[in-house]
Amino acid sequence: MKKGTVVEGIVETVEFPNKGKLIIDGKQVEVKGGIAGQKVRVALNKVKKDSAKGRILEVLEPAPEEISPRCPHFGQCGGCAYQNLPYQEQLHLKERQLRKMMDQAVNREYVWEGISPSPKEDGYRNKMEFSFGDAYKDGPLTLGMHKKGSFHDIVCVEDCRIVDEDFRRILKETLSFAEETGLPYYHRMRHEGIWRHLLIRRGEKTKEILVDLVTASSPLLTEPLLKKWVDRLLELELSGTIVGILHTKNDSLADAVIDEGTDTLYGRAYFYEELLGLKFQITPFSFFQTNSLGAEVLYEKVREYIGETKDKVIFDLYSGTGTIAQMLAEVAKQVVGVEIVEEAVAAAGENARSNGLKNCTFWAGDVLKVIEDLPELPDLIVLDPPRDGVHPKALEKIISFGVEKIVYIACKPTSLARDLEMLQGRGYQVEKMAGVDLFPGTVHVETVALLSKLNVDKHISVEVELDELDLTSAESKATYAQIKKYILEKFDLKVSTLYIAQIKKKCGIALREHYNKSKKEKQVIPQCTPEKEEAIMDALRHFKMI
Numbered sequence: 343m344k345k346g347t348v349v350e351g352i353v354e355t356v357e358f359p360n361k362g363k364l365i366i367d368g369k370q371v372e373v374k375g376g377i378a379g380q381k382v383r384v385a386l387n388k389v390k391k392d393s394a395k396g397r398i399l400e401v402l403e404p405a406p407e408e409i410s411p412r413c414p415h416f417g418q419c420g421g422c423a424y425q426n427l428p429y430q431e432q433l434h435l436k437e438r439q440l441r442k443m444m445d446q447a448v449n450r451e452y453v454w455e456g457i458s459p460s461p462k463e464d465g466y467r468n469k470m471e472f473s474f475g476d477a478y479k480d481g482p483l484t485l486g487m488h489k490k491g492s493f494h495d496i497v498c499v500e501d502c503r504i505v506d507e508d509f510r511r512i513l514k515e516t517l518s519f520a521e522e523t524g525l526p527y528y529h530r531m532r533h534e535g536i537w538r539h540l541l542i543r544r545g546e547k548t549k550e551i552l553v554d555l556v557t558a559s560s561p562l563l564t565e566p567l568l569k570k571w572v573d574r575l576l577e578l579e580l581s582g583t584i585v586g587i588l589h590t591k592n593d594s595l596a597d598a599v600i601d602e603g604t605d606t607l608y609g610r611a612y613f614y615e616e617l618l619g620l621k622f623q624i625t626p627f628s629f630f631q632t633n634s635l636g637a638e639v640l641y642e643k644v645r646e647y648i649g650e651t652k653d654k655v656i657f658d659l660y661s662g663t664g665t666i667a668q669m670l671a672e673v674a675k676q677v678v679g680v681e682i683v684e685e686a687v688a689a690a691g692e693n694a695r696s697n698g699l700k701n702c703t704f705w706a707g708d709v710l711k712v713i714e715d716l717p718e719l720p721d722l723i724v725l726d727p728p729r730d731g732v733h734p735k736a737l738e739k740i741i742s743f744g745v746e747k748i749v750y751i752a753c754k755p756t757s758l759a760r761d762l763e764m765l766q767g768r769g770y771q772v773e774k775m776a777g778v779d780l781f782p783g784t785v786h787v788e789t790v791a792l793l794s795k796l797n798v799d800k801h802i803s804v805e806v807e808l809d810e811l812d813l814t815s816a817e818s819k820a821t822y823a824q825i826k827k828y829i830l831e832k833f834d835l836k837v838s839t840l841y842i843a844q845i846k847k848k849c850g851i852a853l854r855e856h857y858n859k860s861k862k863e864k865q866v867i868p869q870c871t872p873e874k875e876e877a878i879m880d881a882l883r884h885f886k887m888i
């Protein structure tokens with residue numbers, strides 16, 4: 343077996359994320375895609391002693407469960423890999439892959455609760471980013487999704503199954519408008535041209551539609567020209583209502599929808615969606631789950647896992663437009679969201695106000711940098727990080743809060759599996775897990791895990807000596823949260839748990855182990871500033887701790 347050879351074989355298993363495995367001449371050959379049971383022809387592009395990697399050239403015989411693809415673009419469009427499987431089969435496949443990965447990642451018995459289906463199998467997406475490009479090399483202008491395995495060519499997905507008819511009509515109208523102008527698409531290798539992306543967002547419940555045309559900046563895009571496009575969209579017969587039409591300029595080299603200035607050509611620059619009885623204002627670039635009905639299933643699971651929240655302070659880390667925070671706020675003492683996109687934080691605050699929720703606060707910033715300085719301490723934490731999971735240093739800080747329960751929501755199971763290693767190593771155990779399918783037709787799946795802090799006695803025997811954990815009578819007088827609150831109110835200063843611990847130590851107050859000792863060598867520990875030291879001393883005097 344050599345690099346460049348073409349071989350034939352049957353796909354034995356498919357592991358997350360979409361990695362097919364075949365055994366050919368006793369060697370394991372890994373391919374992208376495939377369905378267990380398919381007979382395929384594979385071109386080998388890497389061959390090692392016991393394994394090889396290859397690319398599927400052709401499916402010679404379908405797998406027994408395969409059906410004729412439900413989408414006419416299947417095979418060409420790189421978007422959906424499972425349109426040739428009945429939905430039940432897609433769910434079985436995702437569940438098998440997810441379960442296998444999680445069984446390997448979890449170090450004890452846990453409850454696997456299965457995978458919940460998406461309430462809608464077709465037309466479930468509330469957001470789509472289409473790209474302009476060539477239909478084939480130097481072919482005509484088109485608008486749609488990247489062709490499978492191609493960086494350049496675009497498939498015009500005018501019959502895409504996973505969006506509603508409104509998306510398809512807006513796509514077709516925008517493409518014919520762009521064609522009629524005779525202007526070129528933005529070529530990302532040559533860095534010239536105009537048309538880049540078409541972003542469409544549509545509320546499943548509200549039926550409000552927001553459309554954003556993303557282009558390179560050009561004097562050729564005059565106001566009257568863009569007005570023609572707006573008028574054409576407004577004349578379309580749609581089941582939803584267009585509430586905003588925007589034009590975003592993006593001259594960056596990256597092939598992504600990037601906002602370098604957005605003009606509102608019609609209506610407003612946001613739309614509304616409703617989830618579980620709450621209303622959310624969503625701006626063009628804010629994160630919002632792309633399957634609204636599926637998101638309700640997911641958030642119900644989060645609510646169930648987090649359990650009793652009365653009198654509890656909950657941190658919703660990576661909070662987006664504040665969906666999870668607001669759902670929990672109804673039944674919690676206080677919810678604190680942290681999100682890096684300022685636009686999303688502003689929308690979250692606005693949403694909480696209009697939903698009449700007074701016990702939610704949202705902070706803009708990187709979780710890694712912000713969480714130590716929050717005025718509250720959490721009793722429970724919900725984590726919903728981006729695809730890459732939680733930064734290890736942020737995870738250390740999250741773990742050091744020592745909360746009783748963490749609910750972790752993952753859109754990429756491999757990131758969850760990696761983060762579970764640290765969480766389990768530092769005293770958390772997985773109690774339950776479930777999958778929620780927010781992405782029918784595709785290889786993706788959402789996972790929710792409930793982690794609980796190990797029984798304190800067991801934890802002590804692993805990490806610290808019992809006498810180090812004993813609180814002194816002085817330390818028991820005021821909690822870190824009370825000290826932070828006092829300082830914020832009196833001095834309008836935010837102080838971190840670490841700084842309080844440093845000053846307590848200076849005053850000879852015994853501390854719990856993890857606040858004053860780092861297990862890492864060469865770790866740079868920030869030191870409390872004189873201003874904050876004075877404020878902390880004042881608080882310690884106030885609480886009669888010194």
Ligand SMILES: C[S@@+](CC[C@H](N)C(=O)[O-])C[C@H]1O[C@@H](n2cnc3c(N)ncnc32)[C@H](O)[C@@H]1O
Nearest residue numbers: 629631660661662681682683708709726727728
């Ligand atoms: C998977 S989304 C979750 C959003 C929200 N929980 C929801 O369900 O709609 C992840 C969010 O994390 C935000 N994010 C990414 N990196 C971050 C960081 N380092 N600190 C804070 N937020 C971050 C993203 O902007 C995005 O809104």
